[in-house]
Amino acid sequence: MNKIRALALFSGGLDSLLAMKLLIEQGIEVIGLYFDTGFGGKAEEEKQAYLKRVADKIGAKLEIVDIKDQFIQEILFDPKYGYGKNFNPCIDCHANMIRAAKALLPKYNAKFIISGEVVGQRPMSQRFDALKKVASLSTADGLILRPLSAKLLPPTIPEQKGWVDREKLLAIQGRSREVQMRLAKEWGIEEYESPSGGCLLTDQYFSQKLKEHIKYDDFTSEDADLLKWGRHFRLPEGAKLVVSRNQEENERLKALKLGKYxxxxxxxxxxxxxxxKNVSGADKELAARIALTYSKAKPEQIYEVQIGQESILTAPLASKEEARRFMV
Ligand code: SF4
Known part of the structure; x- marks a missing residue:
């Protein structure tokens, strides 16, 4: 007999792992969908390797779904339910993932969706009323099973149809992590991320840089990638300059696909x-001077710096302190 298959919203955090494992234990085949918004952490390849490892550990399959452009265009700047503490539109983001997962049910021949949300656990995305908002925004009500809090919530279609045994689901609520820790230990899950899964939109400094950016320019997934690396400067005539801080960032900046920069x-x-690109001559020269200031250039010595087609003869600034005046 074919197994019942479910799609899970898989952030990489412990709750999503436990929610998936609870259903795998019931004989359900679980495919963990990681929705890549472009903000899931700094190094995407490391994140994906981690997701693969932990999915393998609990016996789930992993699919990465790229929603970067859609997320930026439709969710990030106009969330119906606003933002959390930083630039994180968690309620709308979550609803968006559920909608996307629902649309993928036929492709994977899956019957319902699992989410690791816990009633009352996180201040914004997981309050009880937030769960209802997510459900109404996502138009998948009845098909979303939240195994960790299921017994506190009305029975869903997978429970009513008997695909899932409600008795084996949990009734976790609140912020205590006690039950989750116990289950993680019991199932040998030792590696997991924080509940936000390292989402950069919950990071104060990253959010500040993003807010600053949109005062000057539109925002694309290229900008999201660039915001992750280097020191960021806003030059007097509006140009953005990013200067790497170390060898790793050199490699990261070299690997970025650039269009606007x-x-x-x-x-x-x-x-x-x-x-x-297309910046004033004054900003271009200042960019060369700032970059020289963070190199081994000697003060007051003139260097030839090539930016695009232009060759600029200039010296470093007097000090890093001077460069820092332009830092975002
Ligand atoms: S933490 Fe980030 S990825 Fe998670 S729901 Fe909030 S905005 Fe979306």
């Missing part, structure tokens, strides 16, 4: 930098 390096050991 161009990369430049220096004629001596130093950082890779990224600058907005």
């Amino acid at each position: 161009e990369r430049f390096s220096l004629p001596l050991p130093g950082p890779i930098s990224v600058l907005s």
